[in-house]
Amino acid sequence: MKTLIIYTSQTGFTKKYAEWLAERMSGDLLDVKDAQKKSDDYFADYDAICYGGWLMAGSIVKAKWFLGKAATWKDKKLAIFGVGGSPNGSPDVDVFLQKALTEEEKKYVKLFYCQGGFNYEKMNTPSKLAIKMFVSALKKKKDATEEEKLAFEKMSSSYDLSDVKLIEPIVEYLEEKRLEA
Numbered sequence: 001m002k003t004l005i006i007y008t009s010q011t012g013f014t015k016k017y018a019e020w021l022a023e024r025m026s027g028d029l030l031d032v033k034d035a036q037k038k039s040d041d042y043f044a045d046y047d048a049i050c051y052g053g054w055l056m057a058g059s060i061v062k063a064k065w066f067l068g069k070a071a072t073w074k075d076k077k078l079a080i081f082g083v084g085g086s087p088n089g090s091p092d093v094d095v096f097l098q099k100a101l102t103e104e105e106k107k108y109v110k111l112f113y114c115q116g117g118f119n120y121e122k123m124n125t126p127s128k129l130a131i132k133m134f135v136s137a138l139k140k141k142k143d144a145t146e147e148e149k150l151a152f153e154k155m156s157s158s159y160d161l162s163d164v165k166l167i168e169p170i171v172e173y174l175e176e177k178r179l180e181a
């Protein structure tokens, strides 16, 4: 039984989740840049393939590449996870979980969310600028709730919400079919 974890990460949170998953499942780990160079044959032997990407403006980065491939891998156990700065359970995470996959994709890919954080030290300049603009626009919001205000303050500096326990539902899902098979 073989598992492959593919990921893309700018500041390290998604990479950390991908590494935790690969280690926990004794699977192989591949940056999406390397995965994109592989021929279709490379993936044939894997029973389970999981893709993780960071969240940018509500979408998983490079999810399109994975979902394109996933449509041809329906005989495998498939999962995708997004890693964002929002804490698990926040309303925007619910929206993401509802919208990230089409009804058709939901039939063969399972979606997860893992809270990451913000790391301004590792963020590239365009990302830093985008976030600064986003935070200052939010701060000006007149009808912001206390909860939102706290969240905006939090986003002004780096923080880390990542938690190894959050990989467990993904592991459980990926292993399901492996037990059946």
Ligand SMILES: Cc1cc2nc3c(=O)[nH]c(=O)nc-3n(C[C@H](O)[C@H](O)[C@H](O)COP(=O)(O)O)c2cc1C
Pocket: 008, 009, 010, 011, 012, 013, 014, 015, 053, 054, 055, 056, 057, 058, 059, 083, 084, 085, 086, 115, 116, 117, 118, 119, 123, 127, 128, 130, 131
């Ligand atoms: C331009 C930009 C847009 C972002 N959009 C979202 C978002 O829509 N939802 C969210 O939860 N986090 C968002 N984030 C935060 C990142 O997803 C978060 O920092 C994540 O942990 C980064 O993962 P990485 O370390 O693997 O790159 C955004 C970050 C940047 C730079």
